[in-house]
Amino acid sequence: MLPAAIWISMVGLAISRPSLNYVESEPEEVRSEAIKRLLEVFGMDDPPAALVRGHKEPPQYMLDLYNTVADVDGVTKDPTLLEGNTVRSFFDKLHSEQIEFLFNLSTVAKSEKILTAELHIFKLRPQASLTFNRHHFCQVSVYQVLDSNKKNVSQGKKLLSSRLVPIHSTGWEVFTITQAVKSWMSDEGSNFGLLVTVRTLAGLQVDLKTVRFSSGRHHHHSKQPMLVLFTDDGRRAASLEGTSKGADDSRAGPSLPFPSLPLPPANRRIARSSDDDESGEKIPCQRQPLYVDFEEIGWSGWIVSPRGYNAYHCKGSCPFPLGQNMRPTNHATVQSIINALKLTKGIEMPCCVPDKLFSINLLYFDDDENVVLKQYDDMVAGSCGCH
Template sequence: NLNTTVFAYSFIKSVDKLMSTLAKAKQDESNMMSFSKTLLHEVISMRLSPRGYLREVILVPEVIRLSGYPHLSLWELLFQLAVRYDDKRRRRYTYNLQICTLKNFESKLLQIFGLKSRPKPSSDIIIPQYMIDLYNQQISASNNLQFANSKAASANTIRSFVHTDKPDSGSCNEDSCVRMEFNISNIPEEEVLTAAELRVFLDKHISANNITRRKILRHKIEVYEIMRPGNTNVDPVTRLVDVKHVKTKNATWVSLDIHPAVLKWRKTPKQNHGIEVRISSSKLSPSFQNFKHVRLRRSVSLSDSEWHSQRPILVTYSNDQIQSRTKRASNKNRNKKKKKKKRKNRKNKKKKFKNGCSRKPLYVDFDKVGWNDWIVAPSGYNAFFCDGECHWPYADHLNATNHAIVQDLVHSIDPRSVPKPCCVPTELSPISLLYIDEHDKVVLKAYQDMVVEGCGCR
């Protein structure tokens, strides 16, 4: 519950003092800052009442920020702090600081996610099925991004891009050839691009020709980088980037490596003239010339949903070079026995010390923050947190350091000299987030140190 309740009690005693302070402050506008701080001090000093109604005044950052505004009047400040007084009878008033708290919560999360502002995606954005499949693959693999492609193995960020059609000219004007351009300007400069692929969908070919139907058709798919654009009568200058020989027995996606071209576009964006994709029959199927089942262009028969799920996409794999600061729990399967033993120890310790250091549930709900319009998955996640006392002697599962043990010994001798060791996370794991960024691009990213896996005394 993000509602913060501020109780103000017996405020009338301080009104005269505050009003006199305001009168002095109005004479010298530079004193308004000190007046604001005085006001905050007066409100904080009211935290104890005769009946104990007011135990604490919670000042969120948004409220504290108000003390830095010299032009706010006394009553504006009082309103922001939800201070009310009814001279007929004493009442408790509740002020909902949900909006202020949400703003601060939102800004902190955006900072963690590496976003400058909250994305506001267009309503017509379609999430490629490939990105959804990748996300499902990652959450089943403990949120650690892993790929068969060795170049993409070190990536922790995946982005998908849809193309804009370039005007066809010269010999590229049939179903067997298409020119595409991708805007990749939203990839941050600090990220290291490890791989880039063009994904093309080949539908299962159904032919009316019995002879063709019995054969397994083979195609050659070539992708060229456009080095210099052409015009109506002249073909562009191109260089071959990748080629694949594929069978059309079953519907499948074909991956073409265009990493060299994308690297060049990042270094020199002005040289991004796009790519040209060509389809031709292999030597084993020389007579076949119908390539409409290769989804390079949208045919009249395709619906919007079919085209969006089958259109070509550029997928980039990169690494933001942000390292995990804490030991990660990544070998879950290999440590099953060790985990069981730890759980037994925890169970025994909980019986002995109910308030001992342990992991507690903490669910972060993106829907409640209002982020469900740009975060595709998950709708929220269990972050957990560590809480509890560090009791001597320490159990094995608390992973106490030698320093923590020494600190506890010193504290037991002289409690005023040093505090007791604290219950903190000792093992953290990442989460995978599928979202739409501020440039309307679909991103799958692994964020390190987001879930507490283990707690200890440090």
Template sequence: MYLRGLIILCLHLATICGIYIDNDDGTTREIKMSVRDKNKIAKQMLTAWGIRRPGSRGVDPDSYLSLFMASAYKFHTDDLEDEIRFNPSYSDLDSKTTYFGYDRKLRGVLDHDFDVIVAFEPKHIVTDTPLTDALGSNLAEIDFSNEDTDYPYELVHAGLYFAVDSDADFSVKNVQLYYTVADEIIKMPSGVSFPINDTNFVAFNVSKIVEGWMRHPEMSRRLYVRITDNKGKSRPLDGLLSHLHAFGVGFFIEGDEYYKNRHPRDAGFLEDDDANEIDDGTSSTPIPDGPIDVIAPPRTDTCRKRALFIDFSDLGWTDFIVAPHGYRANYCAGGCPFPLDGIYHPTNHALFQTLVHLLHKNVTGEALCAPTMMDKSMSLLFLDKNQVRIKKYADMSVTECGCQ
């Protein structure tokens, strides 16, 4: 219903709105509309997808965080060719992520599927805090106190990732991670290293720690890092931290709380003024006497899948939607003539409803052309304030239509 209203609105209006529909000849045509209504539709789509449009571009995320998320996006959409294309504003990320060692080293960590990946940077990495002084020398504090962990999702896995500039005189293998319990500092198990093109990353499993942060928001959200030499001895951090990049990544699934807290879709501007009118049956056509001609005349607009493409660039989303550049939604349209043979994939109910409609046209409507099969989920890679997210959306593209 949402797409149907969107198409009707577009057809009656006049600027490119980023929506392209079937031209019935194997091509598509651009829909024109006013800027005002284009912005309305864009807002409704973001609301439906649970995305907050940033007020301004702001500060770009850390380049290594962006590199990781672009690679993760491509890795998880490698069987969906259309989704791999990045918006032109982020084409450099596409060219820098041609090899991802994630599958080989980290896939076993994730025993579950996920709906959302959230990547975020720490507030700062500093030395000379009272706690680092008390815990020992050559220790830096990684502060995530700026990160809101009140997510309406269930955590599957959380990792803390490090990368090192190519001109640094140490590598990610020299990074050691610590956490605290009371006054005791505890070293984390060694991280797992993996490459993205020519850059090496190391990942530490911090799932239990982040679960604690989510359950107890009042907890201190700090971890600690040391950099060692090749013999395992800690090194002074002066001049080293500027080459060290750290970011957290959480993998989540959407539980019941997400759907309870999700904002309702406001599609009021698409509503039909006559939508609430009810047919009381007083205008129904009497059942005719004599034989009934149940063979409908041939129709050229029979039920089938039609093209519908949403271009995110034309919608003005290039500042925060990194990938894909758009997606093929498609839609179903056309009549469901009797007899409904197999090409229309009719349900038994559709067959029965069609027969009743032939006998008494105002008692029931015709069977309707609707999706009978949807494609795999679509994934979006986008910026959300100080975070970078990958989010999956199910049932976004029609692959087959039928009469129901």
């Protein structure tokens, strides 16, 4: 498969807003194939159901995480901020009156590497009681249910995480449950859910009216309990090791500014095949805008952010002699000399191509209405050079 940035450039020609003549001459099968290949770049066979967003709001945690790792166009701020390349949020399917939860993880591929799993539960404001007056802390424990018929005895459950929580506090409490999720992924039939217990420091059961946690049944969707799963799907590019010679640059994030460029007029969105500008003069190798608009592609129904992004593309000539502003490789310099001196027949001038690529992040709904944050490598041309 072609590298993602190259595919985006090619697909951009087919899916950016074209001129009227281009629309009339564009065969439907070309568009279908272009969309299919673009889905492959994003690791999907089919787009998720387009109407999901009509009645669902993404969890605030996922929105905050996206804004932490990505800029307004989705470009990764710092590749080290995110563990793995995929984060999913799952809502509880049980809606029990007790503090019990069940999460459907069927959308996670068996091939994905489980890195970290967290249970996020919202602690509500406590109700005053004698217990509340006597105690300032409670012991909150999260168990993996091993046998749904024996969850109230030690043989039917396995302790995953436990800690002291202030009785008077309110807000999100997060518990690591990675061990349970790994076992569920290895044996799907072992997923009997999670059980949370609340006890005093003396080990006595605390009245659940005193220490309360939000459930999906009675409380606002913004406080629903959820499982947050960090994975790596194995698609991280082994890529462009040559470009990561500037590995220090990559780790530090984009070294070039990403200005918010105005979109080109509709009748100029189809890239010219030549390296000439409007006056017919050769333009030097440089980075130019290539905006991918998810609404135009028909993906705005399931993608939360970004609405689109600037993939950029490289255009221009690499004439002899190549200056350092052309960011040439040694090979390109030699090739340009051979071409200029006509020492070998059929040797072309070096090509203007991306020499640094950056990743982007998508925040979207999947078919099960889970919200997914996914990072895709090599999607934005960060700079161009003669190669």
